[in-house]
Amino acid sequence: MTTRFLTVCILFMAFSVCSAAFGQSAAKQAGRITHNVVLVTVDGLRWQEVFGGSEEALLDKDAGGVKDLDATRNRFHRETAEERRQTLMPFFWNVIAKEGVVFGNPEHDSKAVVTNGLNFSYPGYSEILCGYADSSIDSNAKKDNKNVTVLEWVQSKPGFEKSVAAFCSWDVFPFIINETRSRIPVNAGWEPLGTDSSLGLMGTPAGERLLKLDEVSREFPRYFPEVRYDYVTFRAAEEYVQARKPRLLYLSLGETDDWAHAGRYDLYLDAASRTDDYIRRLWETLQSMPEYKGRTTLILTTDHGRGDNRVDWKSHGEKIEGSEFIWMAVMGPDAAPQLITDSTVTQSQIAATVAASLGLDYNSEVPKAASPLPVVK
Numbered sequence: 001m002t003t004r005f006l007t008v009c010i011l012f013m014a015f016s017v018c019s020a021a022f023g024q025s026a027a028k029q030a031g032r033i034t035h036n037v038v039l040v041t042v043d044g045l046r047w048q049e050v051f052g053g054s055e056e057a058l059l060d061k062d063a064g065g066v067k068d069l070d071a072t073r074n075r076f077h078r079e080t081a082e083e084r085r086q087t088l089m090p091f092f093w094n095v096i097a098k099e100g101v102v103f104g105n106p107e108h109d110s111k112a113v114v115t116n117g118l119n120f121s122y123p124g125y126s127e128i129l130c131g132y133a134d135s136s137i138d139s140n141a142k143k144d145n146k147n148v149t150v151l152e153w154v155q156s157k158p159g160f161e162k163s164v165a166a167f168c169s170w171d172v173f174p175f176i177i178n179e180t181r182s183r184i185p186v187n188a189g190w191e192p193l194g195t196d197s198s199l200g201l202m203g204t205p206a207g208e209r210l211l212k213l214d215e216v217s218r219e220f221p222r223y224f225p226e227v228r229y230d231y232v233t234f235r236a237a238e239e240y241v242q243a244r245k246p247r248l249l250y251l252s253l254g255e256t257d258d259w260a261h262a263g264r265y266d267l268y269l270d271a272a273s274r275t276d277d278y279i280r281r282l283w284e285t286l287q288s289m290p291e292y293k294g295r296t297t298l299i300l301t302t303d304h305g306r307g308d309n310r311v312d313w314k315s316h317g318e319k320i321e322g323s324e325f326i327w328m329a330v331m332g333p334d335a336a337p338q339l340i341t342d343s344t345v346t347q348s349q350i351a352a353t354v355a356a357s358l359g360l361d362y363n364s365e366v367p368k369a370a371s372p373l374p375v376v377k
Contacts, residue, residue: 033333034357035295038249038286039350041128042275043121043170044257044316046306047104047112047327050092053084054269055313063310064265072266076273088273091280092329096300100331101338101375103345111344112326114304115370119316119323121257124303124347125176129250131351131362131369142171144178150351150362152182154248157360163247165199167237169254171226177250188252190217190228193236199244206243210236227254230271234278238285245291248358253278260306263314297332297357301350328373332357335375349373 048055054076058064066072078084086093096102104112116123116133122140127133129149137145155164164184166177171189179186185198193199194211201207217232230253237251255271279300286292305323306316316323326347334357348370355362356372363369 032359033295034297034359036247036249036286036292037297037299037332037354037357038251038282039299039354040279040282041125041250041252042256042272042300042302043252043254044260044304044306045272045275045302045327046260046308046313047106047325048306048308048313049085049088049269049272050327051085051105051107052081053078053086053088055265057310058265058313063313065263066266067264068266072269076269088269089276091276091283092300095280095283096298096329096331099337100298100329100335101340101373102327102329103340103343103373104325104327105340108339108341110340110342112301112328112347113344114324114326114347116347117324118318119304119320121170121303122172122176125173125252127347128301128303128350129176131348131366133348140172142175144175144180146178148366149177149182150354151177151184151248151250153362153366154355154358154360155182155184160247160358164249165240165244165246166250166252167233167240168250168252169227169230169233170252171228173252187236189226190222193217193232199240201240201243204243206239209239213239224254224258227258230255230275230278234282238282241282241285241292242289245289248354251282260314265313294333297330297335299328299330299350299353299357301328301347302326303347330357330373330375338375345373346370 059066059073059077076088078087103110114124116127123137126137126145126147129151130147134147151164154160166184166186168188173188174186177184177186187193187196192214194207194214201210213232213235220229233253241249253275256268259267259271286296304316305325307313307320308322312320349372352362352369352372356376363371
């Protein structure tokens with residue numbers, strides 16, 4: 001009799017605990033506002049410019065390859081770091097930094113780091129999108145990623161079927177995301193847009209506009225054979241959002257990295273400034289649409305840092321000191337604005353942050369992935 005009574009009590013207590021846990025989980029889910037996520041990466045954009053604006057030591061012809069010194073200085077140089085960064089990236093500092101959370105600011109002893117140890121693109125993007133570093137990814141070769149990205153993982157969940165898409169300037173992304181296996185539409189590099197059947201826009205007004213964008217794109221000189229101009233990538237993503245309304249969009253822009261490798265600090269700054277404006281325009285487009293307004297989280301980061309002197313700023317990699325340091329930012333209805341101090345976060349936390357923003361637990365199925373950034377309510 002006593003044993004039976006104890007058993008009933010234990011079962012009742014267990015049921016109560018589970019019910020309470022479920023209730024808390026349901027309440028947390030019910031309190032979440034985000035319905036969509038936009039992930040944006042800006043290739044090789046240094047934290048030095050994000051937090052300090054144009055660097056005086058690079059505003060010259062020798063180290064920075066600047067063609068018109070007076071024009072570049074007039075456009076970007078200001079007396080203080082705060083003025084310079086707001087001049088370079090006004091949307092980032094006037095909106096994202098005020099309404100969201102920014103990581104990697106050395107002024108506040110906030111660090112954001114790459115964990116793959118190689119500090120270049122394919123390993124970095126795989127770490128961002130999968131949530132962990134993979135030592136077997138050690139080149140930028142166009143080989144399909146054997147790892148499942150958070151994009152593919154999200155698409156497999158109920159309510160996200162055919163609601164994930166990627167627009168990328170670098171032509172290696174179909175392999176990083178493994179477009180063949182994942183069946184996520186990935187338009188990248190100089191790939192045509194208007195005739196890309198995977199986008200599902202052929203014969204629509206948006207598809208017609210993409211055909212015209214292709215005409216313009218074909219007229220551009222292909223200064224970087226593997227990277228198309230970011231304007232084309234941005235405009236394609238903007239058209240797709242308005243027509244197809246994906247719940248998870250990945251936008252990868254690349255000109256900052258390429259102009260840095262080319263040793264053109266003036267054009268690198270120009271690309272960073274344009275990128276900031278593309279993000280502004282995309283965000284304003286989203287906020288003009290009922291499907292996205294007040295229901296969208298924006299996540300920003302980069303794939304690697306760069307060197308921190310007059311020569312190494314052009315480069316990155318495991319032998320370039322400091323190129324493991326990056327930056328991140330999150331803005332959305334479930335990310336409370338806060339000042340991040342005395343902390344270190346990792347590139348590998350982005351994947352779980354994307355999932356958590358959508359109310360999904362990535363770590364439960366991918367335990368080796370890093371936990372979400374401490375921003376999601």
